Amino acid sequence: MQNDRRPADDHHWMQLAVELARLCPPSDSAFAVGAVIIDADGNELARGFSRESDRVHAEESALGKLGPDPRLAGATLYSTLEPCSIRASRPDSCTRLTIKAGLARVVIAWREPPIFVARCEGVELLRAAGITVDLLPEFEAAAKEPNAHLGL
Ligand SMILES: [Zn+2]
Secondary structure, three states, rough: OOOOOOOOHHHHHHHHHHHHOOOOOOOOOOOOOOEEEEEEOEEEEEEEEEEOOOOOOHHHHHHOOOOOHHHHHHHHEEOOOOOOOOOOOOOOOOHHHHHOOOEEEEEEOOOOOOOOOOOOOOOHHHHHHEEEEOOHHHHHHHHOOOOOOHHO
């Protein structure tokens, strides 16, 4: 199943991630992001969004709802923004949490712009860990929309 990926599915799940990003409580010091985790058979495992609780990140929130789970081995994470690679307020970045969880693929709409961190290296670190990373630039504008107040 992992090699039978269809663009229509990618669009379906990224659209859901975009809708989740719109639920984020506004913040002047953090991005509004939505994330969904899908197993190898195309079933949703978990979803999350920024500040769903406390100062949680979207990917962190979705992964946190699962804990260790064998289905994560073939899973895909859809996130409207590149997973963070530096996290001052937590021991692990979302990139590190994703690598630790053993996901197979990450699909993002937008690479993190240098607003809060000089250079996000999420994509590079995920690929170095053997995770497939795909970008869906057709969703970039929709992913940026809930972040318009940051001056993007
Ligand atoms: Zn993060």
